[in-house]
Amino acid sequence: MTEYFLLVCDDVPHDVLLTDPGARVLDVAQVVRRLTGLSLWRSKVLATQVPARILDGVLQEDAEAAVAALRDVGAQAEVRAQPEPEFVKA
Template identity: 60%
Template sequence: MCDEVRWEVVLTDPGDRVLEVVQVVRRLTGLSLWRSKELTARSPAVVLHEVPEETATAAALALREAGAGAEARKLG
């Protein structure tokens, strides 16, 4: 069992530049364009789950830079 603390990235608000956010979600998750758009529309939504802190922080930053509201949250 791994003792490393895991994180998740939550998209809290897609913002005004939804297309840019969808593209970032697609890049981060590897989902199809359609699935990425669907996930973005369901915000708040978990974009990444059980990832290292560095990955979560970078992903949240990328989403915020695209105009979204996003946060990295420590699990458990």
């Protein structure tokens, strides 16, 4: 018989969404590059195709730090909590 376990974490995963790059798109692309590890070209493409999910499933503290870094260069960004999967809801 196979047993399955559900690991429960206190912190719900969060996403970082870029909603507006603002006037300094290259600066935003450099921050996106630093956060994601993407090339500068791909980061610029991602920064210009808004709304864009920059980070997916990170801790709340990391998501808030990423949003702060994006806002420091003039972008509009937000943190969104991921919904709980259906199998977790009782």
